[in-house]
Amino acid sequence: DAGVIQSPRHEVTEMGQEVTLRCKPISGHNSLFWYRQTMMRGLELLIYFNNNVPIDDSGMPEDRFSAKMPNASFSTLKIQPSEPRDSAVYFCASSLTPSSNQPQHFGDGTRLSIL
């Protein structure tokens, strides 16, 4: 039973470069979430989708960040241009619905380092 799959697991790149993070949610899950985790700020919700439609992107830090979900089995989070302060672990999670009593299932994350 495959869980949420994220790629790459690690990414190191120079500032100014475009970064694309990928996520495959659990099959049958209708909601997908992107989080960022840092020591200073903990876990922050960036954006979430329901049925492939972005519902709330108020957590996206700025216009350099964008997310897409072209189909039910794939989502991307893109940073362009990247900056050192974007260095963090980015998690994708999915759940059956966005309901408050539905647990989210997390991928293992992408550790992003911007030099």
Next chain:
Amino acid sequence: AQSVTQLDSHVSVSEGTPVLLRCNYSSSYSPSLFWYVQHPNKGLQLLLKYTSAATLVKGINGFEAEFKKSETSFHLTKPSAHMSDAAEYFCVVSDPLLPGANNLFFGTGTRLTVIP
């Protein structure tokens, strides 16, 4: 406003002794409550959840938590710690009155160390 407070940033126990990780929440309505565990270089894994059914909730790996409305607490316990329990633990509260996924409030985490 909703919030969740994990009272200890770090807990250290000896292997075989009980574990207590404390969590207090504030919520204007009947919340759902979760405990997640995060092992190094891994994502968060659901340990257990409370959604207004039995107040004592049993989870995976021998963990359980008790919802105490009068104390607004949802402490996580385990009778006997195992080395593999060493990880970061997050208490999460959700408010059903808020729309969508922004109804989740994560605690700052408690790092559990298990001493051999």
